Amino acid sequence: MTVWLDTLLQGIMLGGLYALFAAGLSLIFGIMRLVNLAHGDLIVLAAFVVLVVTSALGLDPFLAALLSAPILFAFGYALQYLLLNRTLGRDILPPLLVTFGLSIIVQNGLLEAFSADSRRIGAGALETQSLPLGGGLAVGVMPLLTLASAVLAILALNFLFYRTSIGRAFRATSDDPETAQLMGIDNRRIFALAMGVAMTVVTVAALYLGMRANFDPTIGPARLIYAFEAVIIGGLGSLWGTLAGGIIIGLAQAIGARIDPEWQILAGHVAFLVVLVLKPRGLFPRAVD
Amino acid sequence: MLETRGLTAFYGDFQALYGIDALLAAGETVAIIGANGAGKSTFLKAIAGLLPSPPDAVRLDGVAIGGLAPAKVTRLGISLVPEGRKLFPSLTVEENLLIGTYGRAPGGHWNLARVYALFPVLAERRHAPSTALSGGQQQMAAIGRALMANPRILLCDEISLGLAPIVIRDIYNTVPAIKAEGASVLLVEQDIVQAMAVADRVYCFQEGRVSLAGRPSELTREQIHTAYFGT
Numbered sequence: 001m002t003v004w005l006d007t008l009l010q011g012i013m014l015g016g017l018y019a020l021f022a023a024g025l026s027l028i029f030g031i032m033r034l035v036n037l038a039h040g041d042l043i044v045l046a047a048f049v050v051l052v053v054t055s056a057l058g059l060d061p062f063l064a065a066l067l068s069a070p071i072l073f074a075f076g077y078a079l080q081y082l083l084l085n086r087t088l089g090r091d092i093l094p095p096l097l098v099t100f101g102l103s104i105i106v107q108n109g110l111l112e113a114f115s116a117d118s119r120r121i122g123a124g125a126l127e128t129q130s131l132p133l134g135g136g137l138a139v140g141v142m143p144l145l146t147l148a149s150a151v152l153a154i155l156a157l158n159f160l161f162y163r164t165s166i167g168r169a170f171r172a173t174s175d176d177p178e179t180a181q182l183m184g185i186d187n188r189r190i191f192a193l194a195m196g197v198a199m200t201v202v203t204v205a206a207l208y209l210g211m212r213a214n215f216d217p218t219i220g221p222a223r224l225i226y227a228f229e230a231v232i233i234g235g236l237g238s239l240w241g242t243l244a245g246g247i248i249i250g251l252a253q254a255i256g257a258r259i260d261p262e263w264q265i266l267a268g269h270v271a272f273l274v275v276l277v278l279k280p281r282g283l284f285p286r287a288v289d
Numbered sequence: 290m291l292e293t294r295g296l297t298a299f300y301g302d303f304q305a306l307y308g309i310d311a312l313l314a315a316g317e318t319v320a321i322i323g324a325n326g327a328g329k330s331t332f333l334k335a336i337a338g339l340l341p342s343p344p345d346a347v348r349l350d351g352v353a354i355g356g357l358a359p360a361k362v363t364r365l366g367i368s369l370v371p372e373g374r375k376l377f378p379s380l381t382v383e384e385n386l387l388i389g390t391y392g393r394a395p396g397g398h399w400n401l402a403r404v405y406a407l408f409p410v411l412a413e414r415r416h417a418p419s420t421a422l423s424g425g426q427q428q429m430a431a432i433g434r435a436l437m438a439n440p441r442i443l444l445c446d447e448i449s450l451g452l453a454p455i456v457i458r459d460i461y462n463t464v465p466a467i468k469a470e471g472a473s474v475l476l477v478e479q480d481i482v483q484a485m486a487v488a489d490r491v492y493c494f495q496e497g498r499v500s501l502a503g504r505p506s507e508l509t510r511e512q513i514h515t516a517y518f519g520t
């Protein structure tokens with residue numbers, strides 16, 4: 001009994017990590033219908049930025065992430081403004097090709113700069129601390145922080161979306177980019193801002209990616225798959241759905257691993273397929289598309 | 290104030306406008322009539338910057354503005370109420386109006402309270418999703434949204450389309466109040482009687498060209514019939 005309760009808790013908290021991977025992807029797809037195939041590699045890139053800031057300045061990783069976020073925001077803004085905006089249009093192929101190419105460039109650039117060695121962002125005592133819940137149950141502080149950060153990130157994004165004037169422009173542009181331009185909204189700037197925001201969330205995802213386990217330049221594409229699955233399970237364009245999607249994959253992986261450690265990854269993909277078959281538009285599809 | 294000279298427009302290889310010369314003077318209401326597919330919407334879209342055109346083809350106060358991005362044209366004080374209203378479905382009525390302020394031209398009269406005073410029914414439904422409005426209310430919201438940008442020139446594309454006569458009357462009754470705040474109005478209207486009643490001057494389009502222009506009082510039914518349908 002305790003074992004299964006523990007499994008469920010682990011699964012939910014692992015889901016927090018996947019939701020963080022997915023939130024940026026969900027945001028970008030929701031606003032500009034851009035499927036960013038480089039998303040996983042951008043998470044890894046951000047993890048290296050946090051790692052470099054941590055070791056170069058001897059900072060606590062959380063502080064390092066705080067410093068890295070504006071850098072990565074600016075990077076995202078420029079990436080969108082200078083490159084990705086040029087690929088957007090009626091044809092869906094150019095953005096796929098360009099972000100696929102970007103994925104390869106980021107991976108090889110990181111290999112060149114940091115080698116294939118695996119790294120870790122050291123978090124000191126935090127890595128092993130846990131909170132006893134009684135009855136023999138305990139949760140790790142790190143997984144708990146991950147989930148809390150995921151919920152906070154989604155709350156913050158929802159606030160931005162539904163309570164601010166820039167969020168209104170995001171939604172209007174997502175609804176109808178041509179009419180949004182008639183309202184005086186510069187789509188290219190809105191898209192660049194959205195990518196900047198996505199890269200800020202990616203920084204948080206990267207922080208936990210790097211603190212929880214080893215990473216190296218080649219692990220991006222697998223993170224992209226988890227992120228994709230979370231977004232699609234949740235329903236395209238729904239941020240809370242993305243959180244739910246992440247948690248479902250996390251739960252499935254934890255349960256799979258409990259049955260047989262070799263089943264962990266497979267169980268996540270199977271859960272994704274099952275949801276896709278039962279609800280092809282995801283759990284929380286947007287009313288308007 | 291607003292002038293087009295030899296304005297052409299293309300959709301890919303297809304030419305929709307063949308050199309339109311037209312004028313909208315300050316304080317005027319000008320109507321464009323013409324059959325379906327004559328190029329009326331294309332003309333408004335070209336002025337609004339949604340279709341490319343050479344700089345000289347559109348002039349505002351003598352300044353060439355053809356080919357500017359739509360967001361820039363809006364900031365110069367030209368607002369389009371697009372055909373089919375085009376409200377943002379995931380925004381509430383009030384959010385739709387507020388979106389209109391992004392391209393606000395400096396100075397001007399319009400704000401939420403004044404738009405609500407012009408269309409009181411929108412105030413009642415301010416928190417409703419724009420998709421929950423009736424056709425007439427949607428049209429009012431689309432006009433209100435354009436007004437929020439404080440336009441000097443309001444371009445209206447078929448604001449009576451699909452609406453009941455009584456609703457059309459309500460909407461057209463607001464035109465004098467809009468003009469009183471200093472806007473000139475260029476409107477596309479399928480209903481010839483309505484167009485003649487509201488406009489100082491009319492242009493009739495036929496297959497991408499101006500087939501007739503003049504004051505309503507000076508045009509005969511026969512002239513209009515010929516210009517509208519061709520012979």
Ligand SMILES: Nc1ncnc2c1ncn2[C@@H]1O[C@H](COP(=O)(O)OP(=O)(O)O)[C@@H](O)[C@H]1O
Pocket residue numbers: 300303305323324325326327328329330331332
């Ligand atoms: N987006 C478009 N792509 C291709 N052709 C178009 C498009 N919009 C309009 N047209 C064509 O341009 C011509 C003028 O259309 P339009 O300006 O919408 O006419 P009107 O508003 O007078 O009914 C028509 O022949 C129409 O088929």
Ligand SMILES: [Mg+2]
Pocket residue numbers: 329330331372447
């Ligand atoms: Mg039309």
